Amino acid sequence: MSDRSEQTPPAYGVDSEVGRLRTVLLHRPGPELQRLTPRNNDKLLFDGIPWVGRAQEEHDAFAAALTDRGVEVVYLVDLLVETLASAEAREHAIAEVTASLRLGETLRTYLVAALHDHTPQELALVLTAGIRNDEVRGGHGLVTSLLADDDFLVDPLPNLLFTRDSSVWIRDRVAVTSLAMPARERETQLTDLIYSRHPRFAGTPRIHGWEREHLEGGDVLLMAPGVIAVGVGERTTPAGVERLARRVLADDLAHTVLAVPIAQERATMHLDTICTMVDVDKIVMYPNIADSLTAYAVTAHPDDPEAPLAIAAPEPFLVAAARAAEIDAMHLIDTGLDPVTAEREQWDDGNNTLAVAPRVAIAYERNIETNARLEEAGIEVIRIAGSEVGSGRGGPRCMSCPIARDPQG
Numbered sequence: 001m002s003d004r005s006e007q008t009p010p011a012y013g014v015d016s017e018v019g020r021l022r023t024v025l026l027h028r029p030g031p032e033l034q035r036l037t038p039r040n041n042d043k044l045l046f047d048g049i050p051w052v053g054r055a056q057e058e059h060d061a062f063a064a065a066l067t068d069r070g071v072e073v074v075y076l077v078d079l080l081v082e083t084l085a086s087a088e089a090r091e092h093a094i095a096e097v098t099a100s101l102r103l104g105e106t107l108r109t110y111l112v113a114a115l116h117d118h119t120p121q122e123l124a125l126v127l128t129a130g131i132r133n134d135e136v137r138g139g140h141g142l143v144t145s146l147l148a149d150d151d152f153l154v155d156p157l158p159n160l161l162f163t164r165d166s167s168v169w170i171r172d173r174v175a176v177t178s179l180a181m182p183a184r185e186r187e188t189q190l191t192d193l194i195y196s197r198h199p200r201f202a203g204t205p206r207i208h209g210w211e212r213e214h215l216e217g218g219d220v221l222l223m224a225p226g227v228i229a230v231g232v233g234e235r236t237t238p239a240g241v242e243r244l245a246r247r248v249l250a251d252d253l254a255h256t257v258l259a260v261p262i263a264q265e266r267a268t269m270h271l272d273t274i275c276t277m278v279d280v281d282k283i284v285m286y287p288n289i290a291d292s293l294t295a296y297a298v299t300a301h302p303d304d305p306e307a308p309l310a311i312a313a314p315e316p317f318l319v320a321a322a323r324a325a326e327i328d329a330m331h332l333i334d335t336g337l338d339p340v341t342a343e344r345e346q347w348d349d350g351n352n353t354l355a356v357a358p359r360v361a362i363a364y365e366r367n368i369e370t371n372a373r374l375e376e377a378g379i380e381v382i383r384i385a386g387s388e389v390g391s392g393r394g395g396p397r398c399m400s401c402p403i404a405r406d407p408q409g
């Protein structure tokens with residue numbers, strides 16, 4: 001058998017939210033979650049302190065639900081460790097993780113040398129779970145003395161669990177995103193490292209990048225081939241959507257980008273916290289905002305790609321989406337929930353479903369009413385537990401980054 005590097009890399013790509021899912025990137029929660037305390041959980045964007053063992057069980061059941069449906073699950077840490085087999089990749093990762101101005105020269109010099117002696121596994125652990133001041137074995141000096149014992153020299157990344165946000169595939173390209181919250185910034189150093197250096201992704205064109213305007217994968221919905229909706233709110237900025245729109249329109253990855261303003265609040269941090277697609281023309285949406293969501297349709301100038309983007313006046317989101325997708329209607333699954341139940345289930349990611357194929361979606365079991373309405377609308381709901389993983393405020397869609405789906409168009 002020929003070795004992997006001689007094989008042609010498989011063709012990856014995603015052109016919709018619902019085409020049969022083939023390969024997905026997950027992150028099994030690990031030691032980075034053990035870092036959460038009642039003193040740091042807010043800053044690290046968790047609403048509680050998860051029971052890590054149970055979170056892992058829930059996550060394993062999520063992965064099993066996917067593999068049962070024939071989906072290949074790849075794990076971020078496995079890819080990271082494999083990437084770090086290369087000395088050049090290790091060098092790059094060490095330089096990035098020690099660049100923080102928090103360290104100072106004494107500690108940085110020590111850490112750079114110490115990390116060079118790490119195996120790929122050990123280095124991956126540092127990159128994901130971080131290093132606390134009381135864990136460092138050398139480099140002691142003014143910085144280590146003045147920082148508290150439990151201050152992090154390298155921050156842990158508990159939100160790696162939400163692989164949706166740190167990269168997003170658009171057709172055959174992958175966008176390494178740019179995360180808005182300081183607690184998540186470093187996640188994209190890891191996705192960038194993997195996509196630029198892992199043999200699995202050799203030759204994959206990359207767009208956007210962590211050094212660019214803020215753009216998070218949870219805001220990007222591939223509504224239909226050629227139509228991309230992007231939420232603009234707490235995370236993705238107006239400049240972030242403008243950069244993405246220019247690129248996807250110029251590269252012919254889409255003909256229309258729908259910029260969708262969303263409330264700048266934690267409950268609606270990403271567009272996928274309020275709506276997800278469950279069929280080529282069906283969307284489940286938080287009823288309390290369903291009537292008010294609007295979109296600006298952004299298109300390229302037909303004759304002059306260099307000309308400024310054409311921006312239509314805002315319209316109701318689903319009207320704009322149906323027109324761009326050239327379908328009669330984008331059907332809203334009417335969950336008909338009373339506002340309080342709707343608000344509770346939205347908070348618990350009831351609208352954050354992951355389609356594994358048209359009309360088949362993974363959802364948290366706890367959102368009883370939303371799931372019942374989905375089934376009444378003809379959607380098969382695969383229920384998973386999320387009591388612990390959900391404490392990071394993310395559902396099945398947030399916890400997954402599709403790498404390959406069968407084409408919808």
Ligand SMILES: NC(=[NH2+])NCCC[C@H](N)C(=O)O
Binds near residue numbers: 046159
């Ligand atoms: N695509 C999503 N909705 N992701 C949810 C991310 C949750 C994470 N704790 C954060 O605040 O960033």
